[in-house]
Amino acid sequence: MMLAPHVPFDPEESPLSYAARLAGIHTGGRLIPFLRDLEFEPEDMVSNKEEALSRLAELSGVPIGDLHANAPVPLGGRTYVLRGELVTAEFLANPHTMFCPACLAEDDRGAGRRGRWQWTLSVVRTCPRHKIALVRRTKKRWDDPFHELDCRVPERGEQLEALIAQSPKRSISPLQKYVINRLNGKAGPDWLDAQSLEQSVRASELLGALIAYGPGQRLPELTFNDWDHAGRLGFEFTSGGEVRIREALDVQLRQFDNANGTPGAQRIFGCLYKALAYPNSNKEPGDIARILRAFIIENIALSAGTNVLGEKLCERQLHTVASLAHEQDLDSRTLNDVLVAAGMIPEDAPSHYTIPAQEGRNVAGRVKRMVHVISLPHALGCARPLVDQLFSDRLLTPIYYGRPGTRGRTQKAVDSEEITKLVGELHAKAVEMDVEADGFAPISKVAEKAKVPAVTVVHMILGGFLERVFRRTGQNGVAALRVDPVEVNRQVAVCTEGFSPMAAFEALKIPRDVGWLLTDRCGEEVSLPVHWIAGPSGDRKIPRFDPVILADFKGRYIHPAQIAERYGLRVGEVVGRLKRRGIRPVLSRAEIGVDFYRGSILELDLFT
Known part of the structure; x- marks a missing residue:
């Protein structure tokens, strides 16, 4: 049986709205009695179940494909399919009734009110025809989810015109435009298209909420229009993919550069982090979670085993001065000064400034192995002037201790491994002997007679200019070495050409x-x-x-x-x-x- 007369189906209309129009035309009454008279389960029609849509197509003569195109069809478990896209109940506007008062005013002057299928989507908040905000009516009666516009919107004439005047004028959100284009089969930005439709919308709105309202914003307190604003801001970044999303996250991170203490990921990224870490459902959040997780790990000091958006950090990637000092059992002030001098942190770095973990451990290791300048003559077995010359010629690398520009910021120490290496190289060039060799003398005495700095003789030994070098058994360091004054004098001209450093x-x-x-x-x-x-x-x-x-x-x-x-x-x-x-x-x-x-x-x- 087919209803007569035939009522055309508007390509922009939702099947539920079309059923309500059929009820009005054929019975002059409400939707629910009409559905029951035609052996529909009213709740099946509200939910766009396959049986209800097929029955509506049979009675109206409208192709089932046209009805499917404008209806989210349930798959079970609060999941729907709409134009090939899987969405959940949260993606839909139900149980609210959405409408454009200007569209309804036009309908009232024509063939009757129609509910557009786009109004059934929560992300659609602006009328694409009239460029005004949609009106959102909450559920008050048990039958409100049937969205019968003649009942849900009793305003007519001047009252409806007043609603139009009250509706904010605005352009269509680029996020809303993206969603409708995608449902119409048009390609969009690569990163967004790689997500499910709902993930794309959620990522854009959550990121926008963080940017617009800050990390402390409670998401349930955001209004219908707040979410529209958030979606606009977030889409600006999500449409550019991971690079632009990271830019937005970096801007948020930089806002905490001067924060006290050590702000963590939840404090910095607040509402975005919590929404991804503690979702209200088991829905997969999509790639936004991976991006935020990676950004947090790359920019915030976290200990091994920390849970970051559902994944445990296997090993620490970053340290703060405090965490590094604690791990390495060092005084944090000493370590901080050395890190500043090494250029790893700025002088005025906040307490949460991060250091690559392994690089920080390398510096900490040097701090542990520090031999202070005052102890170098003993450690090297030489006089203090030679210590200064070794620094000047870069045979020793100073570990600076003290803040740049402050009095006394000089070489305070040397890595003991560097001392061991230098002394080892010198000893490797020498032949060990138990007694003093005739004609040979310590480096300091030979340098004094040759009228050259002692470091020049050290260079001669290391560079292989001297063939006869001895080392006294039982002695250590430079003091154990003996060289031939005659050989030194023969080579000195070659080794002292020009100026020393x-x-x-x-x-x-x-x-x-x-x-x-x-x-x-x-x-x-x-x-x-x-x-x-x-x-x-x-x-x-x-x-x-x-x-x-x-x-x-x-x-x-x-x-x-x-x-x-x-x-x-x-x-x-x-x-x-x-x-x-x-x-x-x-x-x-x-x-x-x-x-x-x-x-x-x-x-x-x-x-x-």
């Missing part, structure tokens, strides 16, 4: 650290080339500086201390005059420790 840096009136940083910049505009003298063994090379290159550097570049000395001014006055003239250094103190200017600024008559 100490002499070169003194000539340029720059600290040793600055001098070596200039050599490390070889190839840059402001740099200081070093000449390496290779010995027969090739194991070690001797650093020397060409006097011509030093003179050229001194002529091309100048720093405030040199200007102050030349003109009898205070350094602060020199810097002030340069700033007032807007003259910027060609290489800044922030980069290298000293401001270098072009020597041509002396021609500007700024300092006389």
